[in-house]
Amino acid sequence: MIEAARSTWPEVAAHVSATSGVAILPFGALEQHGPQLPLSTDTATAEEVARRLASLLDAVLLPPVHYGETWNNAGYPGTVSLSPGTVTAIAKDIGASLVLSGVRVFVIVNGDWGNRAPLALAARELVDEGVIPALVLDYPGMDAAIDEVRESRPAAPGLNHAEEVETSIMLAIDPSTVHPERYVAEYPDFPADFGTRPMQLHPFSPSGVFGDPSSATAAKGEAILARTVDESRRAIEEFLAGLEDQAS
Numbered sequence: 001m002i003e004a005a006r007s008t009w010p011e012v013a014a015h016v017s018a019t020s021g022v023a024i025l026p027f028g029a030l031e032q033h034g035p036q037l038p039l040s041t042d043t044a045t046a047e048e049v050a051r052r053l054a055s056l057l058d059a060v061l062l063p064p065v066h067y068g069e070t071w072n073n074a075g076y077p078g079t080v081s082l083s084p085g086t087v088t089a090i091a092k093d094i095g096a097s098l099v100l101s102g103v104r105v106f107v108i109v110n111g112d113w114g115n116r117a118p119l120a121l122a123a124r125e126l127v128d129e130g131v132i133p134a135l136v137l138d139y140p141g142m143d144a145a146i147d148e149v150r151e152s153r154p155a156a157p158g159l160n161h162a163e164e165v166e167t168s169i170m171l172a173i174d175p176s177t178v179h180p181e182r183y184v185a186e187y188p189d190f191p192a193d194f195g196t197r198p199m200q201l202h203p204f205s206p207s208g209v210f211g212d213p214s215s216a217t218a219a220k221g222e223a224i225l226a227r228t229v230d231e232s233r234r235a236i237e238e239f240l241a242g243l244e245d246q247a248s
């Protein structure tokens with residue numbers, strides 16, 4: 001694998017022509033993650049998954065996008081959000097630009113829930129317009145891995161925000177960024193229409209935690225990351241095999 005940001009242009013050119021020409025972009029967010037985790041939690045997680053994938057697949061690792069669509073966290077200072085159209089435009093511009101570098105497959109590792117729809121649109125348009133084959137990974141395998149290790153009750157089904165899961169992941173990636181002495185548990189009373197209409201999150205959790213981080217461990221985080229990387233690698237390999245079938 002080659003890390004684009006730390007490499008020279010001839011090194012990237014040589015790597016792309018000698019390999020299957022896959023480039024991997026971690027797409028994160030600057031978003032509140034409670035009092036105990038950094039605003040860059042989603043970026044760090046996407047970057048870790050992308051780095052492991054780049055190593056396994058001998059791909060180009062691109063520097064992460066540190067901002068994403070995180071409108072519903074606007075009530076927490078430090079959160080900085082892009083509009084969905086900007087997320088789509090950034091991903092499309094990077095995909096189109098990579099073609100000029102000889103990259104032949106564009107993989108996005110998405111770390112933020114709000115980026116899902118705009119990144120899916122970017123990939124669709126890149127493919128529709130014949131720019132470059134593109135794949136967006138929203139952490140395949142992560143939900144199954146979470147089910148196996150989680151001990152705390154989720155605040156809502158499928159909601160993993162600044163609680164046991166995300167705190168475990170950050171303990172595995174970079175424990176120096178985690179502040180266990182600031183752990184709080186929050187189990188908001190959500191209205192029946194939660195998630196069905198645009199809603200800001202801060203009225204439901206003053207701390208920004210949704211759930212309970214107190215049972216977080218690095219071992220749980222590593223198990224979640226390993227399964228996510230494994231399923232992501234399988235998805236990319238299947239995608240590459242499909243492209244080869246089309247070409248032959």
Ligand SMILES: [Zn+2]
Nearest residue numbers: 041042161166
């Ligand atoms: Zn997060």
